[in-house]
Amino acid sequence: MANQKSRDIKIHQVLTEVLKKITPSEKEQYETKAFIENVLKVTDEVIKPNRLQRTLAGSYMRDTWLPNKKEFDIFILFPESCPREKLERTGLEIGKKITKRLRGEYVIAYAEHPYVRAKVFTKPVTEKSKSLLRKKKVSMGSSYEIDIVPCYAVQSAEKIKSAVDRTPFHNKWLYDNMSPALASQVRLLKQFAKGIGVYGSDAKVLGVSGYLCELLIIQYKSFKNFLDHASKWEAGQVFIDLEEHHKDDREKIMREFKTQPLIVIDPVDPKRNVASNLSPENFVKLVKSSRDFLEKPSEQFFFPEKKKVSVGELKKIEERGTRIIGVKFQKPDMIDDILWPQLRRTSRRLASILKEHEFCVMGHDTYCTEKECIMLFEMEVWSLPKIRKLIGPFVFSKKHSDEFISKYRESGRIWVESSSWVAEIKRKFIQADQKLRDSLKDSEKNLLSKGIASHPAKSISKGFDIMDSKGVLNLAKKNPGFAEFLHSYFTKRVV
Numbered sequence: 001m002a003n004q005k006s007r008d009i010k011i012h013q014v015l016t017e018v019l020k021k022i023t024p025s026e027k028e029q030y031e032t033k034a035f036i037e038n039v040l041k042v043t044d045e046v047i048k049p050n051r052l053q054r055t056l057a058g059s060y061m062r063d064t065w066l067p068n069k070k071e072f073d074i075f076i077l078f079p080e081s082c083p084r085e086k087l088e089r090t091g092l093e094i095g096k097k098i099t100k101r102l103r104g105e106y107v108i109a110y111a112e113h114p115y116v117r118a119k120v121f122t123k124p125v126t127e128k129s130k131s132l133l134r135k136k137k138v139s140m141g142s143s144y145e146i147d148i149v150p151c152y153a154v155q156s157a158e159k160i161k162s163a164v165d166r167t168p169f170h171n172k173w174l175y176d177n178m179s180p181a182l183a184s185q186v187r188l189l190k191q192f193a194k195g196i197g198v199y200g201s202d203a204k205v206l207g208v209s210g211y212l213c214e215l216l217i218i219q220y221k222s223f224k225n226f227l228d229h230a231s232k233w234e235a236g237q238v239f240i241d242l243e244e245h246h247k248d249d250r251e252k253i254m255r256e257f258k259t260q261p262l263i264v265i266d267p268v269d270p271k272r273n274v275a276s277n278l279s280p281e282n283f284v285k286l287v288k289s290s291r292d293f294l295e296k297p298s299e300q301f302f303f304p305e306k307k308k309v310s311v312g313e314l315k316k317i318e319e320r321g322t323r324i325i326g327v328k329f330q331k332p333d334m335i336d337d338i339l340w341p342q343l344r345r346t347s348r349r350l351a352s353i354l355k356e357h358e359f360c361v362m363g364h365d366t367y368c369t370e371k372e373c374i375m376l377f378e379m380e381v382w383s384l385p386k387i388r389k390l391i392g393p394f395v396f397s398k399k400h401s402d403e404f405i406s407k408y409r410e411s412g413r414i415w416v417e418s419s420s421w422v423a424e425i426k427r428k429f430i431q432a433d434q435k436l437r438d439s440l441k442d443s444e445k446n447l448l449s450k451g452i453a454s455h456p457a458k459s460i461s462k463g464f465d466i467m468d469s470k471g472v473l474n475l476a477k478k479n480p481g482f483a484e485f486l487h488s489y490f491t492k493r494v495v
Contacts, residue, residue, distance in 0.1 A: 003268040011224060011297045015295040018302045019184055024067045034074065035061065035144060037120060042101045043074055043148075046094055051154065053077040055327040057167045062178045064186040067195075071145040074098075075167055077153040084161075085219045088113050092148025098148055110336055112162040120230055134495075152218035156267040169268040177218050178244075188223035189213045190303075196289045198282040199403060201342040206279035207459070208286070215242065215264055215274060219289050231291040235261035235283055246272035273483040314476055317490055318469070322362055324380040325433050326467035327375040327440070331368055332455035343368070347375050349451040353439050357430040367485040373456070374482070376472070376489065387412065392421035433466050440464055 009229065022408050024032070029213045036056065058072040059065040076094055078087045095116025099106040104120035121143045149461055157169040178186075190213050201209035208216075218463055220226040221242050238261070239254055246253045261283035262275040272474035278286075293301050317324070322410055327350070332339055343366045351361040360381040369375045390408070393400035408414055410422035421493050429435040437448065440460055446459035467475065476483040 007097060007294070007297065011294070014297045015188060015223065015297055018191065018299055019188060021064055022187050022302075023184070024065065028067060031122070032070075039074070039102065039120070039144075039146065040099075043098055046097045047076060047231060048099065050090065050094070052094075055171060056170050056320060057171055058215075059186075060169060062174055062214065063180065063183045064190070064210070064214060066190055070142060071147075073147040073149060073167070075164065076148065076150045076384070077168065078150055080152050080154060080161075082152070084113070084137050087152070092116060094150070095148035099146075104146075109147070109463075111149075111335070111337065112164065113150070114189060118146045118148060120146060121145050140239070157266070158270070160269075163398060166269060166272075173267050174211075174214060182217050182221070184216050185217045185221075185223045185226075189217055189227055190225060192289075192293075192301045193286070195300075195304055195318075196285060198278075198286050199227075200399065201277040203277070203337045207282045207289070208275070208278060211276050212264060212278075215240070215267070218242065219264075228293055229292045230287055231294055233262070233283075233287045239263045239265075241265040243267045244269075308480065309476075309487040311473060311477050311483070314339060314473055314483060314486055314490075317473075317486070318492075322430075322458075323379040324469040324472045325377045325382070325436065327377070327436060327464060328467060329373055329456070329460045329464040330462065331371055331373045332459045334455050336439075339368075339455060340366075343375070344371060344454050345451075345453045346379075346456040349437065349453075350375065350439070351377065351414060353450070354379075354432055357389075357429055357435050363488050363489070369479070369481065369483055373459075374467075374475075376486075377432075377436075378489075379432050384426055384427060384430050387424050387429055390423045390425050391417075392423060394419055395421060397474050415423045433468065437466050 017135055039483075040054070040056065041061035043273040047054060054077060054231070055075045056072065060072050067452055071097060076091055078091070080091075087286055092114060095118065096106060099116060099118040099120070102120045104118045106116050106118045108114050109117040149164050149167075151164045152166065153168070154165050157166045172417050174424070190199060190210060193208050193213065199205070200207050201212065206400060214225055217223065220229055230289055236254075236258060239250060240263065241247070241250070241266070253261060253265070260278070262278050263281050264274045266274050267486055332342075332451070334342075347364050347366055351364050354361050354377070358381065362378040362380040364375065364377045367376065392404040392408075395401055396419070401421060403425070404421050405414060408425060409428065412424035416425070440447070440452075442450070444457050444460070444461040447461055448454065453458065470475065470490060472486070476486050
């Protein structure tokens with residue numbers, strides 16, 4: 001009891017200190033409020049001729065945002081009668097006009113339909129200053145990323161035409177259910193998830209979203225209470241339904257989501273699991289970290305130390321006795337939510353191709369910079385004999401025996417083992433990197449037929465490099481981010 005009381009005091013102290021660090025200062029809150037008000041003023045002026053409405057989305061509205069999070073979304077609401085093509089075209093025009101009025105820069109991003117992703121600086125920007133900024137000769141102060149997204153103003157979230165149509169309903173539900181006291185607890189959960197590496201439901205991270213963090217705190221009322229429950233979670237056994245949409249058919253819904261470790265029913269859409277993107281690995285990490293924090297409370301969970309990885313440290317990889325192969329190619333110009341599932345699918349397919357040729361893959365992972373992708377394969381078996389043994393038909397089958405002998409007579413030895421014919425034939429590939437090179441040096445069309453995903457296939461068809469262990473380590477010397485990725489791959493563990 002004394003130990004538990006001591007831990008509870010320590011937990012309170014740690015959370016109090018963390019909350020001080022993750023609550024935006026009055027100055028930052030004032031500046032952000034003023035900036036957003038100006039953006040909304042400009043937005044209202046731009047959409048007025050179209051007689052449209054807009055809504056601000058994101059954690060800023062609920063005061064659950066973390067310091068230095070300079071991003072928010074504006075949703076432009078179109079009537080349901082508006083054709084999809086017109087919504088997309090007009091939505092992009094509006095996004096571009098808003099960005100131009102704010103003297104920002106934009107790119108066209110894609111989800112279910114295109115939208116404008118704007119970058120707007122807090123200081124006035126001219127064409128000259130933009131040029132100087134690109135050359136890094138002038139500071140433009142901080143900047144905000146604003147997603148300007150067209151959506152339909154549907155009557156309910158169950159009648160959405162695309163996923164983005166749910167957002168206004170999320171805003172309304174959270175506005176009605178989020179209190180200032182809960183908002184601070186959401187900040188703690190967000191920072192905790194960030195610190196342990198599971199924050200973000202995008203396809204790259206496969207963790208928990210900000211919206212999911214908000215729902216979990218509304219469910220458990222405090223961060224500490226969340227930890228108490230999460231530390232005992234079991235994959236596939238956690239079911240949270242805040243609006244009790246499924247109080248009469250819970251077992252049925254759990255069967256529908258049986259491959260998802262955490263089930264949190266969307267309060268505004270009974271058919272959706274808000275935690276559907278959370279990977280089993282990150283679920284286990286969240287459970288284990290919750291348990292560990294309760295046992296040994298520390299700010300390290302929220303603000304882990306970033307140590308520079310030395311090449312000497314990475315050279316210890318050689319002690320494992322495995323071999324590393326890297327496949328490097330230009331990064332496809334595509335948003336992460338489309339690109340990362342394709343990269344993972346391609347990585348799995350290449351590992352499968354290697355296995356089909358008896359090269360055993362211990363593990364694989366993918367790393368990306370802004371310009372290139374690197375698929376890493378750790379090989380358990382990377383080199384094979386020049387010959388292999390092929391088991392043939394039973395000797396009692398004359399027809400099949402004759403066909404086997406005729407086919408392999410010139411290849412090498414043929415003999416009988418037990419009651420089957422056996423042939424000794426030459427391998428086409430005796431090194432794993434040879435097989436990878438042969439499989440990838442093909443046209444985009446043929447790469448697709450081999451199971452390589454579309455965007456990686458297009459990029460790989462234009463050129464790629466195969467790196468051996470030495471090449472991978474040399475790249476780590478030049479690229480600290482890649483060095484961290486390698487270190488993380490070879491040291492990752494949950495228990």
